[in-house]
Amino acid sequence: MKKTLPLIISLSAILVSGSAAFYSVFGLSKLFAGASTQVIIMASSLEFAKLVTASLLYQYWNTINKFLRTYLSIAVFVLMVITSGGIYGFLSGAYQATATQSELLDRSLLIINQKQVRFEETKVDLTLEKTQVNKSIADLRVSLSSPGTVSYWDENSQTVITTTSSSTRRALQKELENTIIDRDGINIKLEAVLDSIGKTDIALLDKEIQNEGERELGPLKYIAKITGEPMDKVVNLFLLLIVFVFDPLAIALVITANFAFSVVYKTNELKDLGIDTSNMNRLEK
Numbered sequence: 001m002k003k004t005l006p007l008i009i010s011l012s013a014i015l016v017s018g019s020a021a022f023y024s025v026f027g028l029s030k031l032f033a034g035a036s037t038q039v040i041i042m043a044s045s046l047e048f049a050k051l052v053t054a055s056l057l058y059q060y061w062n063t064i065n066k067f068l069r070t071y072l073s074i075a076v077f078v079l080m081v082i083t084s085g086g087i088y089g090f091l092s093g094a095y096q097a098t099a100t101q102s103e104l105l106d107r108s109l110l111i112i113n114q115k116q117v118r119f120e121e122t123k124v125d126l127t128l129e130k131t132q133v134n135k136s137i138a139d140l141r142v143s144l145s146s147p148g149t150v151s152y153w154d155e156n157s158q159t160v161i162t163t164t165s166s167s168t169r170r171a172l173q174k175e176l177e178n179t180i181i182d183r184d185g186i187n188i189k190l191e192a193v194l195d196s197i198g199k200t201d202i203a204l205l206d207k208e209i210q211n212e213g214e215r216e217l218g219p220l221k222y223i224a225k226i227t228g229e230p231m232d233k234v235v236n237l238f239l240l241l242i243v244f245v246f247d248p249l250a251i252a253l254v255i256t257a258n259f260a261f262s263v264v265y266k267t268n269e270l271k272d273l274g275i276d277t278s279n280m281n282r283l284e285k
Helices: 004-031 033-059 066-143 166-210 212-216 218-227 231-272
Strands: 150-154 159-163
Touching: 004 033, 004 066, 004 231, 033 066, 033 231, 066 166, 066 231, 218 231
Parallel strands: none
Antiparallel strands: 150 159
């Protein structure tokens, strides 16, 4: 276990530091998109130099002079801050892309909902108009049902007038035909509105199915809801937690790997000299 643990620590250090370097490099390249290739080369070399410098400081802390040791320590700290900034930029950019997609979808859903509301209002108006037209048709047919006379409602006198005038009968017949034509036109409009309502229902369903961004942001929205904090504040806090632990952990693992290998190396040296190492402090101490 003592021999394999340094290898495990080293593997963990490589994975964490490599991931931190990857996100930092591409995050910085997005911040300076005008020279992304040059930034990637520069940031990659700085990331590699940072890990080497951290190992150097651990291995030769008491050997190198104080001025150089101070400068290298400051350089590692500054590079950690830069790496953390790159990681933050990468993650915030990824969140912003998802949030923008979700926002666009929300707006499109709002537009479709507004269209659906208008279609529903038009449907109600057409249905009411159709009811009134059907009543008029029924009244006209009752008025024309008598073979010799016709009865109709006179608006001026507010009474039902019964007459045998053929001209009045023809006028009422013409009005009946026109009212039937109006009713048929209303039916066509009503069918079109019902078809539009069906299409908007399908469009809403498709949008909700395609809402990948909404599902990705679902946990964060839930946290924002239960904490009562704005979504951006929750996301920012979450990103800061990742940033504060990411690169510092990578540097700590690199130093720990150096320490683990130095202990194993010293143990092997003592064994080669024939010295008993069973009572040596454990690695974790």
